[in-house]
Structure formats: C-alpha cells, structure tokens
Amino acid sequence: MALTTKTIEKLRVDIKHVLNHKLNWQIEEINLIGSGVINAVFLIHEKNLGRLAVRTPWRLEENMMDKNSSGIISLKKEAVISEHCHKYHIPVPKIHQLYFSKEINFIVSDFVAGDGQDIPPYDIGELISKIHKIPLHGLSIADQNEQRLSKIVSQRITERVDSLNKLINSNFIIPSSQELEEILNTAQTKNSLLHLDVRQPNLIGENGMINAIIDWDNSFIGNPIMELMRIFETKELNEEEFIKGYKDVDIIQNTNAIIQCIYRLDTALMLSILFTSFINDSEKRNYYLKRVHNLTKEITNHL
DSSP: OOOOHHHHHHHHHHHHHIIIIISOOOEEEEEEEEEOSSEEEEEEEETTTEEEEEEEEOSOGGGOSOTTOOHHHHHHHHHHHHHHHHHTTOOOOOEEEEEOOSSOOEEEEEOOOOOOOOOOHHHHHHHHHHHHHSOOTTOOOTTTTTOOHHHHHHHHHHHHHHHHHHHHTOOOOOOOHHHHHHHHTTOOOOOEEEOOOOOGGGEEEETTEEEEEOOOTTOEEEOHHHHHHHHHHHTOSOHHHHHHHHOOTHHHHTSOHHHHHHHHHHHHHHHHHIIIIISOOHHHHHHHHHHHHHHHHHHHHHO
C-alpha cells in the first residue's frame, strides 16, 4: 500500500476542515512536507501561531507491520513523551493539539526548521545519553501497559520469526519467548526512556547543531542496550563516533553477548519484514535476512 496523491489530498482537506471549522483556527496554507511508512507530515501556516507541523497516520491499521500498535497510539506516545522530554530540556517540538475522530487523527506541533545537513554521530551519542538519563517518574508509554520490555521484545521476536517464515517460506528457529525473556531479565542495567528510531531523518538541526529529535513511534521504557543494539544493527550512524559521544561503553562491556544478540535480532527481523513487505529494496532485504540467519545461529550457540 502506497501513499497516493488522492490520499494526500483527502488528508489535506480533512485536516484543514477540522482546524478551521471545528477548532476555529485560521489556516492559510497546508502542504505535504514528508511521509513515512505510517505517517504523513504537513506544514501549515496558522494566522496567529505561524508555521506548525501536522502529523497524521495514513496507513490503514490492518496494513501496519506491528499489529499491536495503531495510529492513535503513535500520536498519544508522541504527545506524552514530548511533554515529558520538554521538562528535562530534551530538544523536542512543543505540542499544540492532539485530535481524534472517526474521520482523521493528527497531532499539531511546532515546526522546527533545519538545513538538511547530517548531525555528527558524536553529538547524537551525547543526546541519546542525555535521554537515557532523564527521570522516568510519571512517564507511561501507551502501548507498553506497564509490561517489562523484555516480555514485549521476546513475544515480538517469536511473532516476527513466524511472520517472516511464512513470508519467504523459510525455517528460522529460535528459543521460545519465555526462554528469550528469561535471558533478557538477567541484565542488571537500569531502565531508560528509549527512542528506538535514532536516524538522521528523525533529527532536525542547523549548522550541525540539534534543534529537535522527533518521531517517538517505536519508543519504550527499558534496557538502554536495546537502543544501542538497534543503532549498531541499522548501521545508519558511525558506531565509533556515536559511542564517543555516548561515553558509557561499560554498559556494553558488562552486558552478556547473548542479550546483545537478542536485541539485534529484534531489529534485523523488523528490517527484514520492512524490506520484504513494505519497502522494495532487495539489497537491504537480503542483507537483513542474512543477519537474521546469523543472529539466530549465534543465539542458539550461546545456549
């Protein structure tokens, strides 16, 4: 399923109608400025508030990769986490409106300008370290439901292995979700807020300085090793420079290799399914299918 011109126009019209006629804003302009696997982002100009960003889910719920999530949950997470981060001086856009209806759901936030230049991995490492250190008191993640991240990830891995086996007619074999959870629970690391989608497109900056980190769709509270393994497995940032900025290398050295492998496997499975069913990229699909093969084998060898 692709984001079509027809869908974009319907979203644009629906957003403008709600803001002008239901919320009594004065929208003078609205244009699509970006889209992802789940959300479309529009830039609006409101007479009194100026330029704002509107994010709205465009993909039907039944076509989402994670069947336990939804567009509504995505928006709720963005609002709650952004508010929490703002209290601790994490650079996030201010939220102005969260709107739900049968016709359309969206969130309105400050529009943060950027120059499109990549942020240095060292600076990203510093920011993620800061996020991992903010207090968690009062923060609740909508789709975590007070569950331990180890349980969520273990169940998700077994579900994704089953899905991938059906998709490509393969036979990847892993331990049960209960076994995986027990292994992850041996970690002694203190829980942190995790972004879990740390990539250049989710960082807005100017002249190499970070103005905002956005898109908290994948976020959870849990072991920060999961964040680090996801960053390392996706290979979108220079690992060495990132760790220099993050500084806490002991957290990796003190974590059992099998725990690191399990968190890496969660990422490799996600990307294998993404590049098989949602984004047509045979090179990346083949790379991550190979990573799934190697990681499942490595996990089995550790047992």
